[in-house]
Amino acid sequence: MSADQQPVSSAFLADPQFSFPQTRRWKTWELGRERLFERLLGEFRDRPVRFLEIGSFEGASAVWMLRNILTHPDARLTCVDNDKLGCGKRLESNLAASGLSAKATIHWIDSHDVRKHVPDDHFDFVYVDGSHAAANVLFDVVNAHLICRPGGIVGCDDYLFELPEDGSVPKPAIDAFLKLQGDRVEVIHSGYQLWFRKRAGVSAGGGGSGPS
Numbered sequence: 268m269s270a271d272q273q274p275v276s277s278a279f280l281a282d283p284q285f286s287f288p289q290t291r292r293w294k295t296w297e298l299g300r301e302r303l304f305e306r307l308l309g310e311f312r313d314r315p316v317r318f319l320e321i322g323s324f325e326g327a328s329a330v331w332m333l334r335n336i337l338t339h340p341d342a343r344l345t346c347v348d349n350d351k352l353g354c355g356k357r358l359e360s361n362l363a364a365s366g367l368s369a370k371a372t373i374h375w376i377d378s379h380d381v382r383k384h385v386p387d388d389h390f391d392f393v394y395v396d397g398s399h400a401a402a403n404v405l406f407d408v409v410n411a412h413l414i415c416r417p418g419g420i421v422g423c424d425d426y427l428f429e430l431p432e433d434g435s436v437p438k439p440a441i442d443a444f445l446k447l448q449g450d451r452v453e454v455i456h457s458g459y460q461l462w463f464r465k466r467a468g469v470s471a472g473g474g475g476s477g478p479s
């Protein structure tokens with residue numbers, strides 16, 4: 268049995284705030300992040316909202332959102348991951364172990380294909396946590412903005428991540444996006460993560476007039 272096929276630990280099943288130390292290779296989730304998510308996503312609790320996560324890895328953020336925010340019976344989470352890190356089996360097992368997998372759909376695709384699978388102006392929240400190479404981050408944040416409904420929120424992890432992937436880091440990409448969008452987005456948190464709200468009245472087309 269490979270590591271990815273091992274069942275989750277009983278500690279994970281018992282811990283109400285999601286801890287699965289036996290199966291985690293990376294520390295992707297901690298108290299500070301939890302507090303940030305509680306503060307910024309609190310408005311969606313007990314509502315029939317739709318969330319999308321780009322980059323789910325072993326499911327730490329996904330299960331936390333399912334347990335703590337997506338509490339309405341009709342709330343749903345869509346996960347997009349290309350399984351680059353080979354953790355697909357762990358994500359599936361951890362979602363199953365959470366008892367909430369019926370509320371989640373996983374698309375095993377590259378984020379470049381996300382708009383083939385989900386409609387624009389659709390999600391209440393999009394969490395961008397896939398590739399950390401600048402060009403991919405730019406692509407993901409542009410698409411996240413398009414598939415987020417006006418008034419919804421986009422959260423970008425690792426805005427200040429300093430370890431280059433393919434020679435680049437996320438911050439310049441997110442800054443370029445923010446500069447291009449101007450006041451069409453409202454930055455609601457800027458720290459290690461960067462979160463913004465897509466202003467109401469801005470639809471997928473960007474709200475501009477086309478060529479005459």
Ligand SMILES: C[S@@+](CC[C@H](N)C(=O)[O-])C[C@H]1O[C@@H](n2cnc3c(N)ncnc32)[C@H](O)[C@@H]1O
Pocket residue numbers: 295296321322323324325326327328329347348349350351352353354376377378379396397398399403
């Ligand atoms: C940092 S981990 C996500 C951590 C997770 N959100 C959490 O907090 O527990 C990044 C994930 O993004 C996935 N990924 C990387 N590049 C991707 C791409 N271009 N498209 C889709 N998924 C990608 C990887 O397979 C990995 O599972």
